[in-house]
Amino acid sequence: MDNPFRELLVSRSSPEPCSVVIFGATGDLTHRKLIPALYNLAKEGDLPPGSRVIGVARREKSNEEFRDELREMNRKVSRQGHDEALWDRFAATISYHKSEFRDPEGYRGLADLLDQQDATGPGKPNRLFYLASAPEFFDDILDQLRESGLNQSREGGWARVVVEKPFGTDLATAQRLNAVVNATIPEHETYRIDHYLGKETAQNIMVIRFANAIFEPLWNSRYIDHVQITCSETLGMEGGRGGYYDTAGALRDMVQNHLLQLLSLIAMEPPADLTADGIRDEKVKVIKSLRRYSDARAVSENVVRAQYKSGSILGQTVKGYLEEDRINPRSMTEPYVALRINIDNWRWEGVPFYMRMGKRLAKKVTEISFHFKEPPGVLFNRLPVTARKNVLVLRIQPDEGMSLRMLSKLPGPSIRMEPVKMDFQYSTSFGKPSPEAYERLLLDAMAGDATLFARRDEVEHAWRFIDDIENAWHKSSSPPPMAQYEAGTWGPEEADNLLSRDGRTWRRL
């Protein structure tokens, strides 16, 4: 029986009360993102009553100690501030369970705890297992969930798993991880989280494209000259992140997941419906259509990797990549990558998608820009003018919004034209701040809506594309060189050449 009081009250799937079991509960992700997200959901009244949180980690800790640590961090980072009375009620639903990730006894204890809580809960024994630990423990946790029977749904409830990135480090490891995941939890109950998809502007891409009449007719190779996707960061390897980063690099850390997800959203065909698989079916077609680089030479021609040298950002002198903390001084890992990507399908034939992602660049910005073809060179377009092309920009972060550049006549008796910009900003148009990506994604997982999560085939096809590049860099006899750029600039000259060879330039940001 449906809940009749939900009729017309909300226009989304209803999240169900559940026990959220977080593995890696003492880590940064839990403290900074997951618990504040759940708290904010509770504050908004969106967290289903009866939901509980169990943190699982290896350190000895009491419930009270765990809650106190979470409270301290929530005070600092909660998007909506920290209300002590509300926190007390929320915290009463949080408990801590000490267990080694490989210890069967710990999982038996966890099962007992869940059974006890379910016995007094309001409904079905729903369980959401969140893998927020270091990725090397994913296999062990999944194996133990299976061995202990916790992976089995019981008495009409469900058992779901949320997996944080990285989803493997290459195709082989991703396939192995997916096999372990699917041996434990069926694919339709598996939620591979990519927090970029939870961002308001990423969700808005489909609305912009398919709820407006003016964009989709132009959204193809007939009108679009090329597309640029930029994700630039000013940060380097602060806070000890170098240890992980030097094993990953920009291509695997950002491009394989976040940026290819954005690419698939902007390039996909209209889905048959808005169901999770309806959308993901179309996204995966895009990723399957990415033209693969056949050898190291093709990689060299289409991909630039680079490391930053010392330089200055916002007046501060910063170290080069190889001098950073926890970075191998002889590292061949790339904190910067730029790619020219072709999508071999009907819609995008001949339209290059240029993508760049880098650390220690001039400013922090993530955006997608569509550069339209020039109008016919007659009438006004015989006149000299800069920035003749229309550019549509979708800003993902910060300053979320969109803008459209067009030409306009300068006031005066003569015909002179200048580019002008129409601009829409989320922050000034809508009073309510956007929820954090994790809030939306946690709620979706509780509601069984996998639309904003990556499916197994999406992940594996993305790795196929990425592996060609990684193999050319690290396994070929003539690997493409590692370029360099000064920290605080917009990247290496080689990345500029990637576009200038085609008669294009990176958008000035």
Add this chain to the structure above:
Amino acid sequence: MDVTIPESLSEALKEELFGEETPLAEIERRLDQYFAVEPGVTRASLMNLAIYTEDPETLPADDESLNQITHDHACRALLLGIVPHEENLSVRCWIKARCQLGPDGKGKLCSEQVTFLLGGDCQSCLTNLVFSHLRSDLPLVMWWRGELSNHFQESLYTMIDRLILDSSRWVDPAPQFAKIAQAVNARTGRLSDRRGQLLVHDLAYTRGHQHRRAVALLFDPPAAREYLPVIDRIEIVHAAGHRHTALYLGAWMTRQLGADLVSKHRGYFFYQRTGGAQLTLALVEIANPARSGFVTAIVLEGGGGRFEVGTLIDSPLLEIRSRFGAHQTASVLPGPSEGDEDLISEILMRGGSNSLLAQVIPRVTAML
């Protein structure tokens, strides 16, 4: 054509509360001038938002309402004050910008406000004033304060996209609801961009939004839903002056449960559910409730299950509790917004068709 200024407004005018007095024909030009000379200013607008009142003494308070609403919703604001009993057709107007720092702390983000004070029999003049001072292509939201007078006529309401009113302030609600029904069913105005019916928001209904969410949350667990067919008693406890919100909540719950009103007697409403089961709705008014809130408790009972929404002492939160079978739950969620401006802000934020209200209104009128 000068309107007689009510004595109570003279202080506000002396302090230039409504901005710079401007000749009617100069409004747009002077607004343009203002924004042309102010550097670093964004003239932001998402909608046309008009407040209409036939009690000019409330204009300073209405001005403050606009101040609060425009903080979150940039708009072209129109403040329309009607001076009753004025013999001659007359109008005075003022303009001002409402600015705040941009989100990055730089630059200013401004809404613009035009205040009109109208006297005389100015039915068509009111409509034309609104028409001629709208920002094009943006929706018109009108907050109508008080009773719907004969100024509420077809040429005006067919221009409106969203109409906001508050039935709890009406002396005689039945004819007012009839006017609303007529407006909702009227065809779209020839100059309006809206498709479909006029969207109506009654603040008395909006005040119950968090309570409706709370009731919905109570029945999200599948085990709780098994009690829905056997709910036979609903009680709503409300503060004096908030009977309309309680009526709306009762009408909404009984509609969603598929129950039809059979009879009523002194705050008790007797329903028959699909299948013949009986359901009683009781509205209990308390003059000085011990707990805060305009609706202090909602209880649904039946089949041994009890589902409650209540307010906490000294807390703005709502508490929901349920007891059914071996299950007991208790949880809290944010309480309802109290101020009209907060409610309107929520309405503007949520948008949507609000179509459930139109289905609930006939049930409320049957309960009056």
